[in-house]
Amino acid sequence: MKIKPLGSRVLVKQLSSEEVTKSGILLPDTADKEKKAQGKIVELGNGSEVTSLGLKVGDTVVFGKYAGEEVEMEENGKKVEYKILYVGKEKDDSDILAIIE
Numbered sequence: 001m002k003i004k005p006l007g008s009r010v011l012v013k014q015l016s017s018e019e020v021t022k023s024g025i026l027l028p029d030t031a032d033k034e035k036k037a038q039g040k041i042v043e044l045g046n047g048s049e050v051t052s053l054g055l056k057v058g059d060t061v062v063f064g065k066y067a068g069e070e071v072e073m074e075e076n077g078k079k080v081e082y083k084i085l086y087v088g089k090e091k092d093d094s095d096i097l098a099i100i101e
Contacts (some may be wrong), residue, residue, distance in 0.1 A: 003071065008047030008087045010055060012039035012063065013080065037065050038100065039083060049087045060100040067095035
């Protein structure tokens with residue numbers, strides 16, 4: 001199944017939040033901790049705001065901690081979490097805060 005965001009929205013795959021402790025223990029995504037508020041854009045809507053910001057598939061972006069709507073999809077028998085984020089014309093209206101270069 002594929003998700004195509006509508007209008008001024010983008011589909012972002014959240015980056016993994018695996019961490020390694022000082023003693024070398026790997027803490028996987030399933031550990032009880034906050035997720036990173038960063039992700040890669042995998043699909044773009046066709047709204048004018050998306051094109052005016054110059055967003056493109058593959059960009060790594062920073063978004064608000066509680067921004068957007070979470071969507072869970074199954075890919076190759078594994079659950080993958082995505083966020084659908086709104087891109088507004090005004091910076092205060094947008095769920096995307098920055099692009100990481």
